[in-house]
Amino acid sequence: MLDQKLKERLKNIRAVALDGDGVIFTGQILEGINGSLGKLRSHADGQGISLLRSAGIPVACITGEKEIDALFLGKLVERWNNFPAAKAGKMPPVKLFSGVQREQKAVAAESWLRGYNLALSDCAAIGDDISDYDLLQAVGFSAAPAQAEEVIKKMVHYVTPRRGGDGAVRDLANLILEAKGIDITTLVIR
Numbered sequence: 774m775l776d777q778k779l780k781e782r783l784k785n786i787r788a789v790a791l792d793g794d795g796v797i798f799t800g801q802i803l804e805g806i807n808g809s810l811g812k813l814r815s816h817a818d819g820q821g822i823s824l825l826r827s828a829g830i831p832v833a834c835i836t837g838e839k840e841i842d843a844l845f846l847g848k849l850v851e852r853w854n855n856f857p858a859a860k861a862g863k864m865p866p867v868k869l870f871s872g873v874q875r876e877q878k879a880v881a882a883e884s885w886l887r888g889y890n891l892a893l894s895d896c897a898a899i900g901d902d903i904s905d906y907d908l909l910q911a912v913g914f915s916a917a918p919a920q921a922e923e924v925i926k927k928m929v930h931y932v933t934p935r936r937g938g939d940g941a942v943r944d945l946a947n948l949i950l951e952a953k954g955i956d957i958t959t960l961v962i963r
């Protein structure tokens with residue numbers, strides 16, 4: 774489990790950055806015979822994002838995907854930002870960066886954080902592949918989903934028990950909120 778130093782880092786986390794494929798989505802594509810495409814994700818993760826936002830922790834999705842691939846995340850973020858609590862200003866908006874390549878992910882995160890008067894050291898990030906390497910190295914707390922590439926799992930502070938698209942984001946959200954002593958059953962997330 775996490776040592777005291779890491780628990781201290783987690784307690785101070787004030788923002789969270791997520792990768793798209795392999796973190797929010799499983800990383801697989803569902804190809805329909807009529808040409809339609811689909812990606813799988815988990816409601817447990819959506820709930821985790823809502824819990825973080827309800828606790829006042831802003832979330833950003835930073836993906837290298839562009840064009841059709843980026844539409845999936847775009848639609849999702851739009852829905853999250855249309856939640857009544859978000860519209861009422863009770864939840865920070867989810868910020869989406871798409872088409873952002875490896876070394877640019879930390880730059881994008883930094884510019885987003887600056888808007889909240891925060892730095893990369895105040896932020897947690899989760900990613901599954903080498904495109905996330907620089908960002909994971911730069912943040913205050915880094916995580917990888919259970920199925921992430923070995924090279925990533927070896928360099929992060931924490932590997933979630935669940936896989937990307939299937940609870941990994943929720944695992945990280947639970948960990949952060951628990952470290953902060955926030956009882957998730959008391960958060961209003963609608």
Ligand SMILES: [Mg+2]
Binds near residue numbers: 792793794795796901
């Ligand atoms: Mg990925």
